[in-house]
Amino acid sequence: MKLARMLVLTFGVLLAISGAVPLLKHILADNKPTVQLNVQNAAPREVEDVTQNAIVRDYTAAWQAISTSLANNTLGPLNENFSGFALDKFTQRVKDQKEHGITTRIIDHGHKVDAVFYSPDGSAIELKDTASIETQVLNGGTVIHSDQAQIHYYAVMTGAEDRWKVRVLESAQQ
Amino acid sequence: MRRVIYIALVVALCWFAADCAHADELRVPQNAVAGQPITINGSGTLYLIGPGQVIKRDFKSGSVEIKGEELRSAGRWIASTGSSQSQVFWVKPGKPENLNFLARPSRVPVARPNVISGVTFVFDKYQNMVIDPTPVNFNLSVGGVGSSKTVTSKDGVAWTNSSSASKAGAAQFVASTGDSTVRRVVQQVAADPCNLRMHVAGKSKNMVILETDPIRDCSGNPVPDGTIVTFIQNDQNGKSTVDARIKKDIARAELPASNNATITVAAGVVLGNELHIGGK
Numbered sequence: 001m002k003l004a005r006m007l008v009l010t011f012g013v014l015l016a017i018s019g020a021v022p023l024l025k026h027i028l029a030d031n032k033p034t035v036q037l038n039v040q041n042a043a044p045r046e047v048e049d050v051t052q053n054a055i056v057r058d059y060t061a062a063w064q065a066i067s068t069s070l071a072n073n074t075l076g077p078l079n080e081n082f083s084g085f086a087l088d089k090f091t092q093r094v095k096d097q098k099e100h101g102i103t104t105r106i107i108d109h110g111h112k113v114d115a116v117f118y119s120p121d122g123s124a125i126e127l128k129d130t131a132s133i134e135t136q137v138l139n140g141g142t143v144i145h146s147d148q149a150q151i152h153y154y155a156v157m158t159g160a161e162d163r164w165k166v167r168v169l170e171s172a173q174q
Numbered sequence: 175m176r177r178v179i180y181i182a183l184v185v186a187l188c189w190f191a192a193d194c195a196h197a198d199e200l201r202v203p204q205n206a207v208a209g210q211p212i213t214i215n216g217s218g219t220l221y222l223i224g225p226g227q228v229i230k231r232d233f234k235s236g237s238v239e240i241k242g243e244e245l246r247s248a249g250r251w252i253a254s255t256g257s258s259q260s261q262v263f264w265v266k267p268g269k270p271e272n273l274n275f276l277a278r279p280s281r282v283p284v285a286r287p288n289v290i291s292g293v294t295f296v297f298d299k300y301q302n303m304v305i306d307p308t309p310v311n312f313n314l315s316v317g318g319v320g321s322s323k324t325v326t327s328k329d330g331v332a333w334t335n336s337s338s339a340s341k342a343g344a345a346q347f348v349a350s351t352g353d354s355t356v357r358r359v360v361q362q363v364a365a366d367p368c369n370l371r372m373h374v375a376g377k378s379k380n381m382v383i384l385e386t387d388p389i390r391d392c393s394g395n396p397v398p399d400g401t402i403v404t405f406i407q408n409d410q411n412g413k414s415t416v417d418a419r420i421k422k423d424i425a426r427a428e429l430p431a432s433n434n435a436t437i438t439v440a441a442g443v444v445l446g447n448e449l450h451i452g453g454k
Binding site: 040044083085088089090092093096097099100102116117119120121123124126128137139142144145146147148149151156168169170171172173 | 217221223224225226227228229230247248249252254255256257260262264265267275276278279288292295297299301302303305329330331333
């Protein structure tokens with residue numbers, strides 16, 4: 001009888017661990033989206049190595065900020081990574097989401113990015129992004145839309161005080 | 175006969191049910207444009223989630239009309255009735271109405287090839303980038319004389335490179351498309367001095383006064399006041415240097431009188447003439 005109890009208890013503990021480990025893994029995982037940048041087609045100026053690294057870092061951070069802001073309806077991450085029209089639009093989106101009780105969960109499966117324009121003075125860069133994105137729109141706790149798609153984006157980034165900020169981010173039908 | 179009527183009634187009933195179900199189906203527009211009204215059919219509550227906004231409406235008589243000024247964001251939209259029905263649709267940008275114009279640099283020497291760049295990003299009324307090719311006209315002129323070039327935008331951007339004019343002054347750099355015109359000023363300043371020459375303008379017991387001829391660049395533009403001109407005197411006592419600023423096209427310096435001195439003049443990398451004072 002005692003042995004049976006011990007077995008049940010052990011089984012219970014193992015079951016709890018098997019459930020908790022993937023959950024912890026998911027929580028602790030680096031949830032940065034992967035960004036692959038190709039600068040071969042950038043014109044009229046060649047993209048310097050340092051700039052390439054900075055663009056990958058800051059474009060990744062911008063997408064992380066979108067995910068966080070739209071999921072939690074917070075503006076902080078947007079202000080750090082966006083400026084100009086893109087900041088205005090995402091700010092309005094977050095405000096509207098908050099007003100209507102909506103949140104958007106973005107599961108980012110990565111970006112294949114081509115630099116298509118780099119200004120002669122090196123102050124602005126335009127990117128063409130093919131993003132694999134899973135989107136879930138929630139009204140309260142209810143999922144009202146869910147889809148997974150490859151979405152094409154045009155992004156314009158400009159140099160700011162200590163980083164590149166996204167000034168334009170627009171999805172377009174191909 | 176009764177059986178035929180029965181079958182006909184069943185078919186009619188199914189038809190009616192299908193029609194009712196179809197009326198409740200969410201139907202979204204296929205060619206929506208930012209700034210233009212759209213109508214969406216369905217039932218219940220409609221949520222429209224766009225790139226830069228969210229709209230919530232209740233269907234009245236099976237449809238909802240979204241006004242043009244409400245549909246501002248171009249891109250991928252999601253329409254959902256809050257239940258199982260949701261669809262994705264696209265909104266295109268409107269016609270080009272705004273330009274974002276970067277002109278660099280703001281100050282440039284005259285007569286330099288391909289030194290001025292103009293970059294424009296094309297937007298519609300609601301700040302959506304217009305991806306479709308759009309002709310953008312660039313005009314660079316000083317005192318009404320200049321050059322004009324039309325460039326068709328690609329992926330929302332049009333850019334040009336221009337040489338600076340040979341005449342100094344505030345160049346008007348204008349980018350335009352349709353009714354939208356954006357103006358920037360590029361200050362074109364004289365380049366390095368050309369034919370820098372000095373002469374002795376006066377002499378006293380202890381001092382010699384040196385003065386340059388009016389200092390101009392190779393295109394004849396006066397070099398701006400405040401530009402530093404360096405006078406260097408070498409004699410038996412060593413080297414004396416005086417930095418003088420150009421004032422009204424001329425630089426002037428007083429150097430200690432010497433029995434046998436060689437004086438040179440320079441402005442930046444440009445060397446002028448050499449004078450010998452005193453000696454045998």
